[in-house]
Amino acid sequence: MAKVKKVKKETIQDFSKYIRWFWMLFLGGVLIVFLVFLLASWGLLGDMPDHTQLENPKTNLATEIISSDGKTLGKFYLNDNRTPITYDELPQNLVDALVATEDARFHEHSGIDARGTLRAIAFFGKNGGASTVSQQLAKQLFHKREKANIFKKLSQKIREWVIATRLERQYTKEEIIAQYFNIYDFLNNADGIRSASRIYFSKEPKDLSIKESAMLVGMFKNSALYNPRRNPVGVKNRRNVVLYQMEKYGYITKKVKDSLQKTELGLKYSPESHREGIATYFRGYLDGYMKKWIKNNLKPDGTKYNLYNDGLKIYTTIDSRMQKYAEVAVQQHMPRLQAEFFVQNTTKRNPTTPFLDLNKKEINSLLKRSMKQSERWRHMKFDLKKSDKEIEASFTKPAQMTVFTWKEGRASEVDTIMKPIDSIRYYKSFLRTGVMSMDPLTGHVKAWVGGMNYRHFQYDMVKQGKRQVGSTFKPFVYATAIDQLHYSPCDEFPDTPFCIEEGKFGNAEEWCPKNAGGEYGGNRTLKNALANSVNTITARLIDKVGPQTVVDLAKKLGIKSDVPSVPSIALGVPEISLYEMVGAYSTFANQGVYTKPVMVTSIEDKNGTVLYQFKPETRDVISEETAYVTVKLMEGVTQSGSGARLRTKGADKYRADYKEIITGYPYQFTNPIAGKTGTTQNQSDGWFMGMVPNLVTGVWVGGEDRAVHFKTVKYGQGAAMALPIWGLYMKSCYADESLNVSKASFEKPKNLSINVDCSKETNDNDEEGPEEVPDDLSF
Structure with a gap:
């Protein structure tokens, strides 16, 4: 019996030895793990972010251009088209899709999912990985994927664990989710969820549907593989996996899952590049504007702002709706x-x-x-340091290129083989255009269209280009005469040949302007003369007030371009930008007060701190009475002159080349409109300047070179080339009642001393209609 007890005692002693070894190994393992994590936190296993970096992780943020109605017009960026949003701006179905697919226990762990980690170790990763959303965020923010040996990969994984736990202490769960969505690269310039939502579905994140959210979350697995543009089938399959996960964890019902899995992706791809999208010409102007602003405005630490990485917000006056209509x-x-x-x-x-x-x-x-x-x-x-001879030779060798074309009435592109010299001739054959629209009271520019297609025609015809303005300059002459000599629109002048002798105003030779078509006869009121753009009467007016007086007024109206002090300026020989002309005309609509056009109202940094706030620049130029009388003169242009087609309906015609009925003049405006058409010599430029009380819009159309023009005035006049764009634009603006574009009369001064009512005049010439304009071009 004693022998048996001795054996049991020895067995217990042997067993206790194993227990000690177990605890020694266990505690040693824990100590080693603790030591490894401690070393990692100290940065001995590789670079680790400090507290400041964790609090403010460095990410490149695109500068956002925001319209007056709160829409994103575009962005400035080099590599990262990223605009961060907050958790509150994410739809719940997007968050649910992420949690269900990437980290089902996200709300239960503190950065490391122990169950997931043990599962991954036990099955060698075959039953799913163990990376939590926090770990994936840590990798996106602070680490690049290691392609080295297993020890370096293990070291990176340990550092990610440490960073993940720190992120969990630093941020709320909601902030971590928002950061993860903001940091991820969804390809095709879709950096972050906001860009991805806009580029793939043409909507803001908050408006994403369940299936759209599922597709974007599916891209987290590998956006290079699951690229919607290159692998739509694979992306659809991956989206359906996300929908399955959402049903598995109770975020959607089986019925909803089954229904959505049968649908297509529903992409509405809208690339966000500098040459595509809305307001491209305005954004091109804004790029130069911001670079000048950055040069003169430094950060508090003395460094320069970066237009492409610092996440600035530029609030502009452009109205996205009006821009689209233009x-x-x-x-x-x-x-x-x-x-x-x-x-x-x-x-x-x-x-x-x-x-x-x-x-x-x-x-x-x-x-x-x-x-x-x-x-x-x-x-x-x-x-390439090539010689001129080598370069010239290259222009005669056929090359593959993509060129612009109008296809079925729309801007398009075609791949072709063409000599570069022939492509120059080809592009010169296209007529160009410019449109600018502005609120005359505030100076806010509402629409800016510098051309037809920014990708192929980058020269901006709003502010960059300057062209002869033709008869649109005449209101400056009339306004000067009204201001200086108190003329009335009803005053009459003889419509007969007229000359200003040599040297009277410094002109080198005698100046004898002719009327269009060489027609003269009788007397005309000033209202009729301006409505029908009679050159001889405009010449008589500048003879009475002198060219320099007109130049002085033009300068006060914001014209900075060179306007020579010679009589011929009366007919619009100066080359002036559309930007300047719209600003000048706005003075008449604003009761004689010039307001400098404004495009940027404020600039903020990424934290919302206001860096710039615009201050209006205004000045009194002419009296309220002079401005009103000039406006009444210009109303005659749309009542009985070259702009009268705005009030009529032209005949419809069938155009075989478009295989459709082209509507004549569908405008039929009944409200007061003041305006002026302009046509330069040889029909090289066509203008129309149109005004209502709270909106002034100018349109120019012409070739890149003056030698590119219509042969006759029928198609080459401003009423045929430019006025239809104004009419179509205003028709859309009036149809959108939310814009509140005025249909009221221009405000009449209280103490008006000049007679503007010429209704009792008996001059037969006042009944003249507009010149012939082709119905099939005036819609």
Whole structure:
């Protein structure tokens, strides 16, 4: 019996030895793990972010351009098109999809999912990984994927665990989710959930549906593999996996899951690049504006702001709705005008097409000058260090290129093979346009269209381009005469040939302007003369007030371009930008007060701190009475002059080339409109300036070169080239009642001493109608 007890005692002693070893190994393992994590936290296993970096992780944020109605017009960025949003701006179905798919126990752990980790170790990762959302965020923010040996990968994983636990202490669960959505690269310039939502579905994140949210969350697995544009089938399958997970964890019902899994992706791809989207020309202007502002405004620490990485917010005056209406008006009118231009400028009809009035030598000189101004020449000359002879030779060698075209009435592109020199001639055959719309009281620019297609025509015809303004300059002459001589719109002048002798105003020779068509006769009121753009009477007025007085007024009206003090300015020979002309005309609508056009109202940094706040720049230029009388004169243009088609309905015609009925003049405006058409010599430029009490809009249409123009005034006048865009734009603005574009009369001064009611006048010329304009171009 004693022997048995001795054996049991020895067995117990042997067993206790194993227990001690177990606890020693266990505690040693815990100690080692603790030590490893401690070393990692000290940064001995690799770089670790400090407290400041955790609190303010460095990410590149795009600068956002915001319209006056709160829409994003576009962004400035180099590599990262990222605009962060808060958790409150995320839809619940997007958050549910993320948690169900990526981290089902997200709300239960503190950065590391112990169950998931043990499962991953036990099954060697075959039954799913163990990375939590916090760990994935840590990797996105502070680490790049290691391609080295297993020890470095393990070291990175340990550091991610440490960072994840720190993030959990630093931020709330909601903030971690928001950061993860904001940091992820969804490809195709879709950096962060806001860009991804806008680019793939043309909507803000808060408006994402369940299936759209599921698709975007599915991309977290591997956005390079699950790219909606390149692998739609794979993306759909992955989306359906996310929907399955959402049903598995009770976020959606089986019925909803089964229904959504049968649907297509429903992409509405809208790329956000600098050359695409809305208000591209305005954004091009804004790029230069911001670079000047940054140069003169430093950060508190003395460093410069970065337009592409610092996440600035630029609040602009552009109204996204009005901008869209202006762009659509251009897209409606220009292809039809261009189609007629091509018909009239075939090689058979015009051997020098698209040029008129130039001989072969002049054309070659023009093309060579354009060659030297091209990006191709600059690249070969300065980047490739090629000689002029080598560069010129390259322009005669056929090359593959993508060129602009109007296809079925829409802007399009076509791949072709063409000599670069021929492409220059090809692009010069296209008519260009510019549109600017502004609130005359505040100076806020509401719409800015610098051309037809920014990708192919980058020269901005709102502020950058300057062209002869033609008869749109005449209201400045009339306003000067009213201001200086107190003329009434009802005052009459003889419509007979008139000359200003040589040297009277410093002019080198006698100036004898002719009326369009060479027609004269009888007397005309000033109202009738301006409505029908009678040159002789405008000449008589500038003879009475002197060119310098008119120049002085033009400068006060905001015209900074050169306006020579010579009589011929009365007919619009100065080259002025559309931007300047709209600002000047706004003074008449604003009761004689000039308000400098405003495009940017404020600038904020990424934290919402206001860095810039605009201050209005205004000045009294002419009396309220003079401004009102000038407006009443310009109302005559749309009542019985060259702009009267705004109030009539033209005949509909069938255009075989478009295979559709083209509506004549669908405007039929009945409200007061003041305006002026303008046509320069040889029909090289067509203008229309139109005003209602709270909106002034200018339109210009013409070729890149003055030698590109219609042969006759029928199609080449401002009423045919520019006025239809104004009419289409205003028709859309009036249809959108939320814009509150005025249909009221211009405000009459209380103490008006000049007679503006010419209704009792018996002059037969007052009944003259507008010049002939083709129905099929005026809609």
